[in-house]
Amino acid sequence: MAGLERLSEELEQLKQQGRYRLPAIWESGSGSWMEMGGRRVLQMASNNYLGLTDHPRLKQAAIEATQKYGVGAGSVRTISGTMDIHDQLEQELAAFKGTEAALVFQSGFTTNQGVFGTLLGAEDVVISDELNHASIIDGIRLTKATRKIYKHKDMDSLEEALRGASSYRSRFIVTDGVFSMDGDIAPMPQIVELAERYDAIVCIDDAHASGVLGHCGKGTTDHFGLHGRVHIQIGTLSKAVGVVGGYVAGSRELKEYLIHKARPFLFSTSQTPAVAASCLEAIRVLRTSPELGERMWASANAFRSQLQADGFDTGASETPIIPIVIGDSARTMAFAARLLEEGVFAPGIVFPTVAADKGRVRFIITASHTADDLEFARQALLKVGREFGLV
Known part of the structure; x- marks a missing residue:
């Protein structure tokens, strides 16, 4: 159709820039662990802060x-x-x-x-x-x-x-x-x-x-x-x-x-x-139920402190939103893809959502995440972070 040819061209540019992605398809309801492609994956990107969705x-x-x-x-x-x-x-x-x-x-x-x-x-x-x-x-x-x-x-x-x-x-x-x-x-x-x-x-x-x-x-x-x-x-x-x-x-x-x-x-x-x-x-x-928020905050503060001690750049975080700053778009998306291979879902966030040199994976800690969940995420981050020279 006339006038729509540019769409494929712009999509190709996104792919070349490492910014192309489609929404993940989940096979289960929202929770700390979810089903994707027939396997369990730790969900670390949901806004379900207090676990109320279920x-x-x-x-x-x-x-x-x-x-x-x-x-x-x-x-x-x-x-x-x-x-x-x-x-x-x-x-x-x-x-x-x-x-x-x-x-x-x-x-x-x-x-x-x-x-x-x-x-x-x-x-x-x-x-x-x-x-x-x-x-x-x-x-x-x-x-x-x-x-x-x-x-x-x-x-x-x-x-x-x-x-x-x-x-x-x-x-x-x-x-x-x-x-x-x-x-x-x-x-x-x-x-x-x-x-x-x-x-x-x-x-x-x-x-x-x-x-x-x-x-x-x-x-x-x-x-x-x-x-x-x-x-x-x-x-x-x-x-x-x-x-x-x-x-x-x-x-x-x-x-x-x-x-x-x-x-x-x-x-x-x-x-x-x-x-x-x-x-x-x-x-x-x-x-x-104030205990839901208290649990969320305790987990978030502990996770952030541990990641900072490990050498990750968590930016200006002071809430359960904890970014791991990676840098350019292609590198950020590759980092997120490797995390998913390790069983952790934290998608890359890149330009224009954030500045071109401030790509990051963003973790959101919820009341549903257990200490074991967060340690699993941390170990995956350490493994991938070493591969990418971040820690």
Whole structure:
């Protein structure tokens, strides 16, 4: 077909650059050990931080909701109405996050599209950390707002951007709570102080912080004790919560405004009853099971310290996200392929997701990983790391 010939050419370029890959095909449900190609493989790349994807309470909630409500929601919520299970999820999610209200979207990506696309106009300026997630970047691109980028976690750079933004109707500071590729945490106390000094709105994306940071996984705002000082909290229900979806938590006026204006909410059918019910049960599990997070953190801290002692470059990691920095794309992908041969799945992450010389395999430590699992991964890393001259 005319105009599509370039696709094969660009795919060939990806292969030549060592960046070509297709999604792995799994033959079992999500867990610490999974089936691939008829053999057991240690899964070290899943966002299932707390092991909730196969929690019996979540599975039972999904089954009961399907039996009661059916498999679909029927339409968008503003047309066919909201099922009580969706309303209950939002009420308990807001209470969990310490806000007046919450609104659930189909994914974290669409949440960012809905929030930024609705709240930001040509009269506004949005100031974004340079390493923010692609969903934040794309959400901002949908708006006509002026965009300013500040250097990663650099408060002098942020303040410089704020100084030059006094003439705008509103100033939005947007940051990830936990940065997905490096596993470091945003300096929220300093960000909030600058926002208050320059009359700016603070929006935090807690995709990798929900269920991970804060008491019982309440997120970055709770982690730093900043309740009431962070205006908008965005997150996902697809990672530590263990299911799928996204949410925004904030004031009641924010929720009502988004219900009327946010296009992803207005023009997409809502979550299935089974998804809403299992998300609701996950929030209840989080509130009553702090030991899951404690186990995850203890394992992550021990694993990171051991890898650093072995000589691996774990970058700026300070959370259960632990990258092993390799370098160029082809070398990184080859390293990941060798790990898989050794029975460890930690795919290569390369440009454009990260800088061209910062390719890495990214490990995510979960509450489901045992000490034996992590030692298995470490031994595989040591074997392959020696072959590649990393240790």
